[in-house]
Amino acid sequence: MTASPSASRDMASSRVFDTLKQDLIRGRFAAGEKLAISALKDHYQVGLSPLREALNRLAAYGLLEQVNQRGFRVPAMHLEELDDIAGLRVQLECMALTQAFQAGDSEWESQVLAAHHRLRRADEHPERVEEWEQAHLRFHRALLASCGSHWLLRFIEQLHDQFDRYRRLAPPNPAVRKVLDRQHGELVELALSRDIAAARALLDDHIRLSHSVARGCCESPASGDNT
Amino acid sequence: MTASPSASRDMASSRVFDTLKQDLIRGRFAAGEKLAISALKDHYQVGLSPLREALNRLAAYGLLEQVNQRGFRVPAMHLEELDDIAGLRVQLECMALTQAFQAGDSEWESQVLAAHHRLRRADEHPERVEEWEQAHLRFHRALLASCGSHWLLRFIEQLHDQFDRYRRLAPPNPAVRKVLDRQHGELVELALSRDIAAARALLDDHIRLSHSVARGCCESPASGDNT
DNA sequence: CATCTCAATAAAATCGATTTTTTTACTAAA
DNA sequence: TTTAGTAAAAAAATCGATTTTATTGAGATG
Numbered sequence: 395m396t397a398s399p400s401a402s403r404d405m406a407s408s409r410v411f412d413t414l415k416q417d418l419i420r421g422r423f424a425a426g427e428k429l430a431i432s433a434l435k436d437h438y439q440v441g442l443s444p445l446r447e448a449l450n451r452l453a454a455y456g457l458l459e460q461v462n463q464r465g466f467r468v469p470a471m472h473l474e475e476l477d478d479i480a481g482l483r484v485q486l487e488c489m490a491l492t493q494a495f496q497a498g499d500s501e502w503e504s505q506v507l508a509a510h511h512r513l514r515r516a517d518e519h520p521e522r523v524e525e526w527e528q529a530h531l532r533f534h535r536a537l538l539a540s541c542g543s544h545w546l547l548r549f550i551e552q553l554h555d556q557f558d559r560y561r562r563l564a565p566p567n568p569a570v571r572k573v574l575d576r577q578h579g580e581l582v583e584l585a586l587s588r589d590i591a592a593a594r595a596l597l598d599d600h601i602r603l604s605h606s607v608a609r610g611c612c613e614s615p616a617s618g619d620n621t
Numbered sequence: 622m623t624a625s626p627s628a629s630r631d632m633a634s635s636r637v638f639d640t641l642k643q644d645l646i647r648g649r650f651a652a653g654e655k656l657a658i659s660a661l662k663d664h665y666q667v668g669l670s671p672l673r674e675a676l677n678r679l680a681a682y683g684l685l686e687q688v689n690q691r692g693f694r695v696p697a698m699h700l701e702e703l704d705d706i707a708g709l710r711v712q713l714e715c716m717a718l719t720q721a722f723q724a725g726d727s728e729w730e731s732q733v734l735a736a737h738h739r740l741r742r743a744d745e746h747p748e749r750v751e752e753w754e755q756a757h758l759r760f761h762r763a764l765l766a767s768c769g770s771h772w773l774l775r776f777i778e779q780l781h782d783q784f785d786r787y788r789r790l791a792p793p794n795p796a797v798r799k800v801l802d803r804q805h806g807e808l809v810e811l812a813l814s815r816d817i818a819a820a821r822a823l824l825d826d827h828i829r830l831s832h833s834v835a836r837g838c839c840e841s842p843a844s845g846d847n848t
Numbered sequence: 849c850a851t852c853t854c855a856a857t858a859a860a861a862t863c864g865a866t867t868t869t870t871t872t873a874c875t876a877a878a
Numbered sequence: 879t880t881t882a883g884t885a886a887a888a889a890a891a892t893c894g895a896t897t898t899t900a901t902t903g904a905g906a907t908g
Contacts, residue, residue, distance in 0.1 A: 405690060405861065405899095407677070431890070441863050443670065446891085450634070450674045454681035456775070463632060463869055465890060478770050485716060543705050545783070548683070549776050556772070632891065658860070668893050673861085690899055692860060 407444035411451055414438065418457045418468065419558045425471040429458070456556065473612055476560045480605035483553050487534075487601065488594045490550060493541035495590045502540040503586060509536035510582045517575060523566070533578060537585060561604055564611035573603065634671035638678055641665065645684045645695065646785045652698040656685070683783065700839055703787045707832035710780050714761075714828065715821045717777060720768035722817050729767040730813060736763035737809045744802060750793070760805060764812060788831055791838035800830060 414434075417423065435445055449466050452458040458466045494502070509532050516522070516529040531554065538547060577600045584593040641661070644650065662672055676693050679685040685693045721729070736759050743749070743756040758781065765774060804827045811820040 407861080408689075441861095443673070443862050446670070447673060447677045447861095450677045451681040454678040462635075463890065464871095475771065478772055482770060482772050489712060543709060544702065545705055545709050545780065553772065634891080668891095669861095670892050674891095690860065 405444065406440050407447040407451075410438045410440045410445055411448035414448055415452060415455075415457060415555075418452065419555055419562065421559065421562050423468045425468055428465060428467045431465060456552065457559075471560060471563075471612065473609065476557075476605070476608060476612055479553055479557050479560070480601060480608075483550070483557060484598050484601050486546060486550050486553065487538065487597055490538040490541040490543065490546050491593055491597055492590050493543065493546075494538050495585065495588050495593065497542050498540040498585070498588075502536075505536045505539065506533075506582060506585050509533040510578060513578060514575075537581060557604070557608075560612055561608040564607050567607065570603065570607055574600065577603075632671065633667050634674040634678075637665045637667045637672055638675035641675055642679060642682075642684060642782075645679065646782055646789065648786065648789050650695045652695055655692060655694045658692060683779065684786075698787060698790075698839065700836065703784075703832070703835060703839055706780055706784050706787070707828060707835075710777070710784060711825050711828050713773060713777050713780065714765065714824055717765040717768040717770065717773050718820055718824055719817050720770065720773075721765050722812065722815050722820065724769050725767040725812070725815075729763075732763045732766065733760075733809060733812050736760040737805060740805060741802075764808060784831070784835075787839055788835040791834050794834060797830065797834055801827065804830075 423429070429449070431442070431445065431449075435442060438445065449458060450460070453460040453466060457469070459469050460466055498506075509529070513526070513529040513533045516526040519525065534554070535547075535551075538550065541547065577596055580596055581593060581600070584596065650656065656676070658669070658672065658676075661676075662669060665672065676685060677687070680687045680693060684696070686696050687693050736756070740753070740756040740760045743753040746752065761781070762774075762778075765777065768774065804823055807823055808820060808827070811823065
């Protein structure tokens with residue numbers, strides 16, 4: 395099943411935005427690293443203008459920093475910032491979850507079930523990491539989608555991307571993954587039964603678990619600087 | 622009092638970003654309006670590249686929308702979105718207020734007092750609207766500054782900008798202004814006495830009052846179009 | 849009279865080259 | 879040995895022109 399039927403081709407700046415965004419989240423660049431524009435130009439096979447437009451959008455989004463006349467750099471990573479991001483995720487996602495449970499209709503339930511099914515299927519191929527990652531992101535999106543607040547969902551998405559920068563530093567851990575997957579299933583059940591209190595507690599645990607894993611990995615290698 | 626001493630001049634893209642951002646918040650463009658790039662180029666006296674970079678940043682920030690090969694347009698305004706923004710402002714700013722009161726030190730108290738003083742001074746010149754607007758923004762920033770969460774402050778700032786797009790549609794109302802100003806003074810007192818519960822209730826009222834004023838203005842004139 | 853096609857026009861997106869600024873490397877003085 | 883100073887090199891930012899895509903309107907067709 396492909397995306398949209400009359401999918402008019404995106405412009406170059408959007409394409410490079412998407413791929414560069416993924417590369418930043420996946421940690422293909424070191425924290426604090428300065429991006430060499432001409433190297434990016436070669437690597438992503440785009441011209442200067444679309445590349446610079448993408449870099450500007452990513453800087454406004456918070457995945458890059460623009461220094462006055464000194465180009466773009468990958469933001470440094472700090473344990474405190476990870477704590478900040480995780481703490482806010484708990485607050486905002488629990489808020490959205492409550493509203494989603496209150497406003498969700500049967501179409502929402504269907505989408506949550508469908509997303510969960512795809513997540514379980516993706517789990518069957520442990521070698522295809524990115525497919526699971528995408529299914530995971532979409533499951534959490536589906537869970538909160540009916541909350542009714544465009545801006546809340548936007549901020550949650552942004553925090554999720556920032557969180558992933560840290561989480562992806564940690565090596566995959568099957569034991570943790572197993573717990574997280576069980577929690578996904580429980581979240582689906584609680585969504586169907588509209589048990590807000592239990593679901594909030596579970597989502598809180600869910601995020602904190604990922605947080606502590608990422609934290610353990612982020613703690614060790616001191617500060618990130620490699621010019 | 623000027624800004625920084627060795628202020629190295631910003632690049633053109635940043636300058637046009639700032640002024641265009643203000644113009645968008647101040648409602649100099651109609652909601653839904655399509656921006657003619659060459660006209661902007663003439664108006665802001667910049668080249669195409671810096672202008673497009675600024676437009677891309679504003680789109681990522683949410684003050685513009687980019688349509689695939691059809692350029693940039695000012696986002697439409699909807700009553701529901703205003704409600705969403707105001708509701709989230711209440712939630713997030715109360716959250717930040719609590720943390721700010723808990724973590725604020727005497728330096729924070731000083732900055733709040735200073736910002737409040739500047740706000741009262743700005744009030745003495747009702748004709749200089751923009752000075753009051755800036756002092757007002759800075760007062761609310763100072764009040765929450767010590768909350769300790771970079772990302773929470775970032776989202777609050779973004780929501781504030783979005784909210785102002787709606788609020789500024791309403792004509793100035795001296796009676797409302799008087800109430801808001803009294804609330805600012807009360808917020809300062811509650812900050813000094815660290816009365817979290819009372820301050821949260823007051824900030825809630827404060828935002829809801831602005832919200833209802835903006836709402837009243839947003840309801841009447843159907844959709845905005847004035848080319 | 850409405851609808852469709854296709855050229856003409858306008859606008860957006862992109863490219864290649866130029867200008868400006870920063871960084872580096874080298875030299876000379878303290 | 880360190881500190882300034884300065885010229886060369888590199889990189890970022892910007893400009894002007896080209897390419898691509900969308901929009902418009904006249905004429906043809908049902």
